[in-house]
Amino acid sequence: MRFVFIGSVLLATTAPAAAAPGDMDVQTFLAKAEKLEKKGALALLSSDLKVLKREAEGAAKTYRTRIVADQEAGRQPHSCPPKGKQAMTSDELLGHLRSYPAAKRPSVSMKTAFADLMQKRFPCS
Numbered sequence: 001m002r003f004v005f006i007g008s009v010l011l012a013t014t015a016p017a018a019a020a021p022g023d024m025d026v027q028t029f030l031a032k033a034e035k036l037e038k039k040g041a042l043a044l045l046s047s048d049l050k051v052l053k054r055e056a057e058g059a060a061k062t063y064r065t066r067i068v069a070d071q072e073a074g075r076q077p078h079s080c081p082p083k084g085k086q087a088m089t090s091d092e093l094l095g096h097l098r099s100y101p102a103a104k105r106p107s108v109s110m111k112t113a114f115a116d117l118m119q120k121r122f123p124c125s
Contacts, residue, residue, distance in 0.1 A: 021054055021058020021061070022058035022109060022110050022111035023110070025107065025109060026100055026106075026108045026110065030094070030097050030098065032048045033094060055110050056093070059111045059113070059115075062111045063118055077124060078115060079119040079122045079123060080122050081118060096120070
């Protein structure tokens with residue numbers, strides 16, 4: 001099962017999505033994603049696919065809104081992604097989510113995790 005991110009937006013290829021956009025915790029997201037991975041192609045029929053897709057899109061939207069707000073306010077941005085669309089694989093996202101210690105995952109939202117990943121990928125010089 002793969003996720004593909006284009007311009008910080010998740011596109012389903014055989015992948016997941018989520019509920020309260022960006023508010024789902026990392027532990028829940030990973031649990032749902034791993035269940036979908038086990039389903040293989042049948043994951044496309046799962047309602048969790050749409051749930052995780054909405055969740056990732058919500059986290060990405062919150063991130064983009066934050067970057068634009070920082071730029072408009074003249075503040076140092078949280079991170080410095082290049083202009084244009086950026087691709088990210090599910091392996092990159094899930095690898096990042098799995099990098100959080102298991103005990104911390106329930107207290108980290110997808111919004112926070114996504115922003116952390118973007119800061120790691122695109123730090124400002």
